[in-house]
Amino acid sequence: MQAIEIQTFGPPEGLVLVDRPDPAPATGQVLVTPEAIGVGGVDAVIRRGTLGGYGFTTGFVPGAEVAGTVGAVGDGVDPSWVGRRVWAFTGTGGAYAEQAVADVADVVPLPDGLGGVDAVALGSSGPVAHFALAQAHLAAAESVLIRGAAGSIGIAAVQLARAAGAGTIAVTTSSPERGRRLRELGATEVLDRSGDGATELDVLLDVAAGPDLASWFDRLAPNGRMVVVGVVAGMPPADFGAGLLANFRRSLTFGTFSADTIPRADRNAVTAAQFAAVVRGDLSAVVHDVLPLADAAVAHRRMDAGEVFGRIVLVP
Incomplete structure (x- = not known):
């Protein structure tokens, strides 16, 4: 072969x-x-x-x-x-x-x-988005920012956040055209890659990571949760946790998510349900x-x- x-x-x-x-x-x-x-x-x-x-x-x-x-x-x-x-x-x-x-x-x-x-x-992307949002405990009417939303995980997360009844669904992306397409999928706010203008977020789902990861802690609301699901922008610096501790009094939560931690039967059930949703036209x-x-x-x-x-x- x-x-x-x-x-x-x-x-x-x-x-x-x-x-x-x-x-x-x-x-x-x-x-x-x-x-x-x-x-x-x-x-x-x-x-x-x-x-x-x-x-x-x-x-x-x-x-x-x-x-x-x-x-x-x-x-x-x-x-x-x-x-x-x-x-x-x-x-x-x-x-x-x-x-x-x-x-x-x-x-x-x-x-x-x-x-x-x-x-x-x-x-593989849809279940990652599903379980990562669950790990972040995204609730109806809460705000979420999806960093690096133009990839398959981010696109799935936008649609799933909309279906979950999230209030603000903000995304970062690199062009107005991508922003337009993300709005069609459910995003309510489109930001450039710097994320300028995003504050008081309940949940930040991060596909990118990279050297400036720690700066995003400042965008979270008290009791805000950040979950990293990828490192497409590179690994964060070794001392990125100092930024989390600098916000100690705001009770922030940081986590990572890998589908490797999900029991296969649970992952397969979500995959099958999402495939059915695509056939119905409920998921793209x-x-x-x-x-x-x-x-x-x-x-x-x-x-x-x-x-x-x-x-x-x-x-x-």
């Missing part, structure tokens, strides 16, 4: 199309032939080498999710999965390929009427572009340039 490897960490040019042996499903796994492959922000973070301490090495195949058809199953897996269209979480990698394996516990059937492209545009999966697998480096260049609204999807 053909697959994309990270042959050098750093710029997108390190992503190279290669031939690799076809994978085989191990015990408890399924083999999926993808019709669509999601390109996520975490893929770019890994490719840049930002998470070098997590054991990623050259030759790594990035990508965390695919939608396609189950072609084979490993020992201990119900053979009735074969031939079914599914969304599958492949872990931290392995999805940028013509064949992918996933634990059967990380597989969700696709409902009739949902295409693979839409499935991977929402699949926003696709920036669909590119061939061989153009993975093009997709990453667009992400690095900040051009992407929603998600880029690769097709084999």
Whole structure:
């Protein structure tokens, strides 16, 4: 099969199309032939080498999710999965390929009427937004700011905050056109990336992080909550917690969120519910572009340039 490897960490040019042996499903796994492959922000973070301490090495195949058809199953897996269209979480990698394996516990059937492209545009991002807002205890009529809202997590969070009855739904983004599209999805205030004008926020959902993370503590109301779900702008400085302590008397809360902490059954239930919502028209999966697998480096260049609204999807 053909697959994309990270042959050098750093710029997108390190992503190279290669031939690799076809994978085989191990015990408890399924083999999926993808019709669509999601390109996520975490893929770019890994490719840049930002998470070098997590054991990623050259030759790594990035990508965390695919939608396609189950072609084979490993020992201990119900053979009735074969031939079914599914969304599958492949872990931290392995999805940028013509064949992918996933634990059967990380597989969700696709409902009739949902295409693979839409499935991977929402699949992992929607549950992250759902559980991160729950961790922040967002309540009806409260204000929320979604920092870095033009990505797939931010877009899902805007829609979910609207459905939850949030009062102010503020977003940061890089252009008036993106702001217009975010308003159509439910945002009530659009700010530039500096966030100037945002104050007294009950909840701040941060996809970006980066070197100025601590400055955002000043935007929170007393008892405000910040939850970081990504580091697409880079890691914060080691002393960012000093900014939290400087606001000690305002009883602020800071947390991080990873879907790794959610039981698979709970995550899959939310994923299935969100897929059904897309079919009904109650939730939108926003696709920036669909590119061939061989153009993975093009997709990453667009992400690095900040051009992407929603998600880029690769097709084999």
